[in-house]
Amino acid sequence: MDLIWTCCYLAVLVCLSAYGLHRYFLVYLFLKHRRRAPQPLSRFNDLPVITVQLPIFNEIYVVERLLKAVSEFDYPQERLQVQVLDDSTDETRELTRTCVDRLVARGFDVELIQRTNRVGFKAGALESGLARARGDFVCILDADFVPRPELLKATVHFFTDPRVGMIQTRWGHLNRSYSLLTRLQAILLDGHLLIEQVARSRSGRFFNFNGTAGLWRKSCIEQSGGWQHDTLTEDLDLSYRAQLAGWKFVFLKDVVTPAELPVDMNGFKSQQHRWTKGSIQTCKKILPQVWRSTLPLSVKIEATAHLTSNFAFLLLACLCVLLQPSSGGPQSTWSRMFVIDIPIFLAASVSVAVFYICVQRELHPRSWLKEILLLPALIALGVGLSVNNSRAVLEAVFNHRSEFQRTPKYGIESRAQRWRSCRYMPLKSLLALVEIGFAIYFSYFLWNAISQRQYLTLPFLIIIQCGFLYVALCSLAQWLPRWNLSAPREVAFPA
Numbered sequence: 501m502d503l504i505w506t507c508c509y510l511a512v513l514v515c516l517s518a519y520g521l522h523r524y525f526l527v528y529l530f531l532k533h534r535r536r537a538p539q540p541l542s543r544f545n546d547l548p549v550i551t552v553q554l555p556i557f558n559e560i561y562v563v564e565r566l567l568k569a570v571s572e573f574d575y576p577q578e579r580l581q582v583q584v585l586d587d588s589t590d591e592t593r594e595l596t597r598t599c600v601d602r603l604v605a606r607g608f609d610v611e612l613i614q615r616t617n618r619v620g621f622k623a624g625a626l627e628s629g630l631a632r633a634r635g636d637f638v639c640i641l642d643a644d645f646v647p648r649p650e651l652l653k654a655t656v657h658f659f660t661d662p663r664v665g666m667i668q669t670r671w672g673h674l675n676r677s678y679s680l681l682t683r684l685q686a687i688l689l690d691g692h693l694l695i696e697q698v699a700r701s702r703s704g705r706f707f708n709f710n711g712t713a714g715l716w717r718k719s720c721i722e723q724s725g726g727w728q729h730d731t732l733t734e735d736l737d738l739s740y741r742a743q744l745a746g747w748k749f750v751f752l753k754d755v756v757t758p759a760e761l762p763v764d765m766n767g768f769k770s771q772q773h774r775w776t777k778g779s780i781q782t783c784k785k786i787l788p789q790v791w792r793s794t795l796p797l798s799v800k801i802e803a804t805a806h807l808t809s810n811f812a813f814l815l816l817a818c819l820c821v822l823l824q825p826s827s828g829g830p831q832s833t834w835s836r837m838f839v840i841d842i843p844i845f846l847a848a849s850v851s852v853a854v855f856y857i858c859v860q861r862e863l864h865p866r867s868w869l870k871e872i873l874l875l876p877a878l879i880a881l882g883v884g885l886s887v888n889n890s891r892a893v894l895e896a897v898f899n900h901r902s903e904f905q906r907t908p909k910y911g912i913e914s915r916a917q918r919w920r921s922c923r924y925m926p927l928k929s930l931l932a933l934v935e936i937g938f939a940i941y942f943s944y945f946l947w948n949a950i951s952q953r954q955y956l957t958l959p960f961l962i963i964i965q966c967g968f969l970y971v972a973l974c975s976l977a978q979w980l981p982r983w984n985l986s987a988p989r990e991v992a993f994p995a
Contacts, residue, residue, distance in 0.1 A: 534698060549636065550635045573649055647757050666747070709738065737786065814894070
């Protein structure tokens with residue numbers, strides 16, 4: 501049993517280290533290609549018609565804000581079609597209709613599509629709208645995004661290259677400084693939306709549409725099989741099918757589209773669960789096609805690392821289970837440190853630090869040190885999410901079906917606003933009790949390390965314990981009673 505345990509433990513460590521080394525490789529690709537900003541092949545003499553699709557489901561707090569922002573696009577009104585794809589089942593339907601009527605009265609071409617069922621969820625809504633789209637190009641915006649007026653003009657000219665099928669902009673964060681949770685989310689997303697997307701797009705590897713804040717060529721969607729809803733990440737699925745079909749994608753890191761970050765832990769966990777499960781579903785569906793294709797080996801390897809990356813959460817959870825308190829006293833500390841701790845630290849933990857330091861130095865050259873002070877908390881959050889995301893991985897592996905659970909949005913942009921009395925709270929889960937169990941388990945680890953005078957392991961153990969405790973307590977806090985359901989925040993919508 502000791503031999504089996506040791507083999508499993510080392511196998512998990514080797515796999516986690518491999519993902520850490522891959523993170524170093526992405527940083528290398530980013531630094532190598534970051535100055536090679538994409539440029540449009542030419543410019544349209546006459547701007548093309550663009551259809552803006554707005555998929556909405558019970559978004560009473562943000563739908564008015566979204567439509568106001570879309571109405572302010574710096575784009576010829578006669579070249580703009582807006583589709584409001586409203587699958588709502590609450591008062592959002594009436595609010596949306598009122599906003600649409602106002603825009604129609606101002607001369608906008610706005611079509612309100614309200615389905616009586618949610619077949620296919622977001623993918624189904626996009627597919628139903630695409631069949632009625634007037635434009636050759638489609639801009640997709642989720643309800644929590646607030647696009648800037650110049651978005652369409654800053655992107656559409658890249659479609660002068662007939663090979664370009666999709667253009668993705670970088671997400672910004674409306675409420676980055678709202679809380680510790682939103683600050684950590686912003687850092688996590690910045691890593692993906694800057695390092696990973698730039699590294700992959702500019703080195704000729706596959707990267708993905710992020711589900712929103714991007715534009716598609718309508719013919720690219722149609723020729724790649726359309727929107728399909730057999731995974732929870734229809735965006736990742738279509739992205740790979742389109743690139744396998746030969747379409748070229750463009751990522752614009754300097755064109756930023758702000759969005760609202762989840763402010764509650766259960767909403768954040770629900771979002772992470774959907775993204776994680778969907779990515780593994782897409783991995784099972786698409787990865788065999790990638791390896792059967794004639795793509796270069798470097799593209800196939802990077803696609804494999806990309807599509808399997810969320811298995812790292814399952815590995816991390818396994819590592820937490822396989823860890824055992826050492827009973828060898830201080831004399832065993834040095835051997836364990838050189839054989840296990842230092843190699844893992846360099847391959848896995850340090851790679852995280854290098855990755856996010858690079859991100860923050862690029863985005864915040866004057867204040868990056870302040871952001872980097874949150875690195876221990878960032879690692880702790882990743883550990884704390886391992887139980888939630890491991891469940892998502894296992895559900896995908898064993899084909900457990902689940903509905904598309906959207907992330908609640910409350911229109912939160914400043915610290916003065918409150919969300920605890922809002923509707924649309926995510927479902928409560930007993931998974932928080934498992935996270936509490938892990939926190940208690942690692943409290944014993946801490947006590948044992950102190951009693952054995954193994955002080956070198958304390959920082960690592962404290963981060964793990966605090967990660968599980970933080971995620972669990974924030975989740976359980978939402979079980980407390982709520983009173984006084986708040987009304988949607990007023991938005992100054994043009995008359």
